[in-house]
Amino acid sequence: MLLRNVDKSKGLCNGTRLIVERLADNNIEARIITGHCFGQLTYIPRMIVEPTDKNIAIKFRRRQFPDNVCFAMTxxxxxxxxxxxxxxxxxxxxxxxxxxxxxxxxxxxxxxxxxxxxxxxxxxxxxxxxxxxxxxxxxxx
Structure with missing residues (x-):
């Protein structure tokens, strides 16, 4: 399940469910299983993530995939x-x-x-x- 909006026009929005077809070092090949882009193959890149918490004294960035393994949802x-x-x-x-x-x-x-x-x-x-x-x-x- 995607955890952030990546590309709305391609159906890659927060909450979109996907089936992973292939994992690579810098991208995920996945098939969309929800929404208007159902069945389409897509590529999800690693993204730069920065914490938004103002209480963190040290500023840091990391690259990670914007998804999470999902067996259940809220x-x-x-x-x-x-x-x-x-x-x-x-x-x-x-x-x-x-x-x-x-x-x-x-x-x-x-x-x-x-x-x-x-x-x-x-x-x-x-x-x-x-x-x-x-x-x-x-x-x-």
């Missing part, structure tokens, strides 16, 4: 994607408002959805709570 990272299979793992029986909808609505069919919810003791549960923070709703007119 609910936020999955927004806007359509997936044939979704496994939803809920460690605590609480969702903030809207997360449940985003997570469940990513899957294209009911058959492709698996949900595991654990209670506070780590036991399998069949329910969860959708929490709405009243402070957020008070500011809506």
């Amino acid at each position: 609910i936020n990272k999955s927004q806007g994607q359509s997936l044939s299979n979704v496994g939803l793992y809920i460690r605590k029986p609480v969702f903030t408002h809207g997360q449940h909808y985003v997570a469940v609505s990513r899957v294209t069919s009911k058959k492709g959805l698996k949900v595991l919810i654990l209670d506070e003791d780590g036991n399998v549960s069949h329910t969860t709570r959708n929490v709405v923070y009243k402070e957020v709703l008070q500011s809506i007119k």
